[in-house]
Amino acid sequence: MPSADLPLNAITTATSAAVEANVANAQVLFTGTVRPQGTVGSDITLGSYHVQVDEPPALGGENTAPNPVEYYLASLLSCQVVTYRFWAQRLGVEVDSLSARAEGDLDVRGFFGLDDSVRPGFTGVRVIVDVAGPESEERYRELQRAVDAHCPVLDLTTRQTPVVTTLNVEAR
Incomplete structure (x- = not known):
């Protein structure tokens, strides 16, 4: 039997209780927005984080990001x-x-x-x-x-x- 006091099991237990109390608690919305950058790159916002995307030169990019x-x-x-x-x-x-x-x-x-x-x-x-x-x-x-x-x-x-x-x- 897995230990309920392990941190990830504790998260599962807490989530289970929250969902049991109200099934709407199971729904999570993730969002992202993007703006073009450079020739084919992108500046992306994911919540409070920013990531850059580019392409290698063979695909028109400058290889500045994945x-x-x-x-x-x-x-x-x-x-x-x-x-x-x-x-x-x-x-x-x-x-x-x-x-x-x-x-x-x-x-x-x-x-x-x-x-x-x-x-x-x-x-x-x-x-x-x-x-x-x-x-x-x-x-x-x-x-x-x-x-x-x-x-x-x-x-x-x-x-x-x-x-x-x-x-x-x-x-x-």
């Missing part, structure tokens, strides 16, 4: 690590060390419209997780199954997410 698909890989990796840590505590799985890396295959013909049969996004992503500790391999595989079932950014990739784009045009 590009959007690199930020996707960063989002996926960081979400995986957070989810591994939460679920390790929840399942009572001891983890001595944890690291992950990811790589994605992208064919630029889709983005540039050179071949409309080519997808503009990643055609494949590989996540490699390295975990060590005193548990059996099966316990770590159980942990991986829990992470794969509960990682929000992985879910965004593996299941279709409805996106509605609204274009507001101001006539001159």
Whole structure:
């Protein structure tokens, strides 16, 4: 049985109580805004944080910051690590060390419209997780199954997410 006094389990317990008291407490809204910067770069505000996005020269940028698909890989990796840590505590799985890396295959013909049969996004992503500790391999595989079932950014990739784009045009 996982210990309720571990910090991540305490967060889960508190969240569970808040949601039980009022299911509306389960809903969270995340927002972001963006302004163009440079030739193809962006200045993005995410809550109280600012991040920069650019492209390598081959894609018209100045390589001053990660590009959007690199930020996707960063989002996926960081979400995986957070989810591994939460679920390790929840399942009572001891983890001595944890690291992950990811790589994605992208064919630029889709983005540039050179071949409309080519997808503009990643055609494949590989996540490699390295975990060590005193548990059996099966316990770590159980942990991986829990992470794969509960990682929000992985879910965004593996299941279709409805996106509605609204274009507001101001006539001159």
